[in-house]
Amino acid sequence: xxxxxxxxxxxxxxxxxxxxxxxxxxxxxxxxxxxxxxxxxxxxxxxxxxxxxxxxxxxxxxxxxxxxxxxxxxxxxxxxxxxxxxxxxxxxxxxxxxxxxxxxxxxxxxxxxxxxxxxxxxxxxxxxxxxxxxxxxxxxxxxxxxxxxxxxxxxxxxxxxxxxxxxxxxxxxxxxxxxxxxxxxxxxxxxxxxxxxxxxxxxxxxxxxxxxxxxxxxxxxxxxxxxxxxxxxxxxxxxxxxxxxxxxxxxxxxxxxxxxxxxxxxxxxxxxxxxxxxxxxxxxxxxxxxxxxxxxxxxxxxxxxxxxxxxxxxxxxxxxxxxxxxxxxxxxxxxxxxx
Amino acid sequence: xxxxxxxxxxxxxxxxxxxxxxxxxxxxxxxxxxxxxxxxxxxxxxxxxxxxxxxxxxxxxxxxxxxxxxxxxxxxxxxxxxxxxxxxxxxxxxxxxxxxxxxxxxxxxxxxxxxxxxxxxxxxxxxxxxxxxxxxxxxxxxxxxxxxxxxxxxxxxxxxxxxxxxxxxxxxxxxxxxxxxxxxxxxxxxxxxxxxxxxxxxxxxxxxxxxxxxxxxxxxxxxxxxxxxxxxxxxxxxxxxxxxxxxxxxxxxxxxxxxxxxxxxxxxxxxxxxxxxxxxxxxxxxxxxx
Numbered sequence: 001x002x003x004x005x006x007x008x009x010x011x012x013x014x015x016x017x018x019x020x021x022x023x024x025x026x027x028x029x030x031x032x033x034x035x036x037x038x039x040x041x042x043x044x045x046x047x048x049x050x051x052x053x054x055x056x057x058x059x060x061x062x063x064x065x066x067x068x069x070x071x072x073x074x075x076x077x078x079x080x081x082x083x084x085x086x087x088x089x090x091x092x093x094x095x096x097x098x099x100x101x102x103x104x105x106x107x108x109x110x111x112x113x114x115x116x117x118x119x120x121x122x123x124x125x126x127x128x129x130x131x132x133x134x135x136x137x138x139x140x141x142x143x144x145x146x147x148x149x150x151x152x153x154x155x156x157x158x159x160x161x162x163x164x165x166x167x168x169x170x171x172x173x174x175x176x177x178x179x180x181x182x183x184x185x186x187x188x189x190x191x192x193x194x195x196x197x198x199x200x201x202x203x204x205x206x207x208x209x210x211x212x213x214x215x216x217x218x219x220x221x222x223x224x225x226x227x228x229x230x231x232x233x234x235x236x237x238x239x240x241x242x243x244x245x246x247x248x249x250x251x252x253x254x255x256x257x258x259x260x261x262x263x264x265x266x267x268x269x270x271x272x273x274x275x276x277x278x279x280x281x282x283x284x285x286x287x288x289x290x291x292x293x294x295x296x297x298x299x300x301x302x303x304x305x306x307x308x309x310x311x312x313x314x315x316x317x318x319x320x321x322x323x324x325x326x327x328x329x330x331x332x333x334x335x336x337x338x339x
Numbered sequence: 340x341x342x343x344x345x346x347x348x349x350x351x352x353x354x355x356x357x358x359x360x361x362x363x364x365x366x367x368x369x370x371x372x373x374x375x376x377x378x379x380x381x382x383x384x385x386x387x388x389x390x391x392x393x394x395x396x397x398x399x400x401x402x403x404x405x406x407x408x409x410x411x412x413x414x415x416x417x418x419x420x421x422x423x424x425x426x427x428x429x430x431x432x433x434x435x436x437x438x439x440x441x442x443x444x445x446x447x448x449x450x451x452x453x454x455x456x457x458x459x460x461x462x463x464x465x466x467x468x469x470x471x472x473x474x475x476x477x478x479x480x481x482x483x484x485x486x487x488x489x490x491x492x493x494x495x496x497x498x499x500x501x502x503x504x505x506x507x508x509x510x511x512x513x514x515x516x517x518x519x520x521x522x523x524x525x526x527x528x529x530x531x532x533x534x535x536x537x538x539x540x541x542x543x544x545x546x547x548x549x550x551x552x553x554x555x556x557x558x559x560x561x562x563x564x565x566x567x568x569x570x571x572x573x574x575x576x577x578x579x580x581x582x583x584x585x586x587x588x589x590x591x592x593x594x595x596x597x598x599x600x601x602x603x604x605x606x607x608x609x610x611x612x613x614x615x616x617x618x619x620x621x622x623x624x625x626x627x628x629x
Binding site for chain 1: 467471472481482483568609610614
């Protein structure tokens with residue numbers, strides 16, 4: 001947002017004897033801001049977990065009846081409900097679950113297994129998939145955004161703009177299907193499905209290429225637009241205009257003068273992508289038979305395994321919170337530096 | 340987050356509220372809107388154009404093109420073309436419903452957030468909260484909570500998950516207007532909040548709202564088709580583009596068209612509508628998340 005990066009305060013006194021004091025005061029206020037951001041993110045995560053827990057608990061149907069066998073009587077179901085602790089008051093179960101979370105205990109699934117155990121192997125795989133896609137997205141979208149911004153209004157700019165807009169609109173599983181057809185079936189370059197090795201991880205790094213691309217392409221479209229927009233806003237600011245009038249080269253103006261100011265917006269945009277990347281990973285995994293949380297979740301939905309889904313959402317929420325926190329800190333630092 | 344708080348009045352230093360340039364060359368916009376219109380018309384008329392029944396085998400499993408089935412057969416030997424023509428109506432109808440509802444809710448709530456700063460803060464927090472829940476997990480949760488909901492559960496999920504973000508977009512666009520003279524004058528005259536929203540704010544936000552609808556339509560198509568792909572929502576005998584991709588993926592070697600055709604249909608729908616929406620876009624930062 002252009003409005004978020006106010007022009008450098010022109011009333012700023014020149015650096016003088018007070019600089020050291022000011023620096024300490026600045027470090028203190030930066031610490032305060034960082035602390036406030038941290039607390040706020042933690043509260044939001046807790047609130048989201050509460051909403052998720054309530055949504056699953058308050059709506060009809062529960063795990064006891066969902067996992068029942070054909071011949072189970074009402075008494076059997078009631079017994080299982082007691083076993084799973086579903087007969088206890090809602091707030092009590094929620095309090096238990098929340099207080100156990102920080103210790104890494106995600107509760108017990110409807111089938112009686114530890115949720116943390118069920119997610120221990122697949123979650124890192126999904127994180128690796130989404131994380132690789134995230135890194136690629138960041139590099140590609142900043143590069144493409146700069147390329148477009150270097151020639152505003154020219155053909156390159158317009159082509160990148162339209163392609164980015166289109167790429168972002170296509171669901172990841174459709175991109176994945178296209179990739180399978182082109183890179184695997186018609187050319188035979190890459191294996192079409194992921195085969196797990198003995199340790200449960202993908203057997204070959206080549207099997208990561210297509211899932212990562214399927215996640216990267218739509219999100220790169222989205223973020224390229226954000227980078228391009230943020231750079232356009234920066235181009236209109238006096239200091240960038242001054243740099244351009246000074247005759248500096250376009251790459252230098254872009255990278256040294258426009259990009260730093262655009263960083264908070266870019267960071268926020270990328271952070272917003274994290275959710276889409278994690279969610280997309282779940283979808284793309286099913287298509288490539290990738291050993292991540294996608295397959296675990298698909299089974300959990302079928303058996304109405306509330307603790308398992310809530311656990312997965314908690315982990316995803318925590319991962320997203322971390323990335324948003326990083327974006328907040330970048331923003332706080334930039335805004336602070338301009339005070 | 341230091342996002343422009345809905346309700347915060349524009350700082351005096353930033354001068355008069357920037358007016359979005361609203362009119363792009365009409366011809367260029369039409370060129371980008373026409374493909375979407377044509378595609379939507381074909382997809383909606385599809386069920387009447389289908390040459391075969393969608394649930395009766397007419398050829399072999401994964402039969403290649405030819406012999407009455409132009410795009411070959413699917414995993415049960417049903418005609419891919421007929422299923423393709425039939426499969427778009429529900430997706431487009433659902434996405435349209437979600438797009439209209441979310442845009443309508445966001446238009447009213449977004450303006451309200453600007454006029455009532457305290458409510459604005461609450462809505463802002465709700466949007467922050469919604470970002471922490473990936474749409475796919477959100478759909479799973481709602482499907483889990485409402486197993487008999489089918490398509491409606493997915494539509495409800497798409498509305499619930501999409502509204503907070505859309506509210507933020509409208510609020511960001513409405514914020515500079517709230518301090519405009521004519522809005523303050525209307526408030527001073529003692530006009531009701533509802534009247535200020537419908538008569539002063541929304542008419543000036545029509546470009547933003549129109550674009551928002553287009554983008555929400557695309558987003559809804561994304562959520563609904565992703566849910567169908569995960570087999571939440573439409574159930575197997577139904578012809579649904581996303582479901583077709585999922586069902587026919589194992590036979591992709593035998594009859595690629597059974598997967599390629601619905602994939603291309605979804606991609607075309609998303610791209611054309613998205614381009615049409617951006618063609619209508621005012622030159623604001625409405626698409627950028629706060």
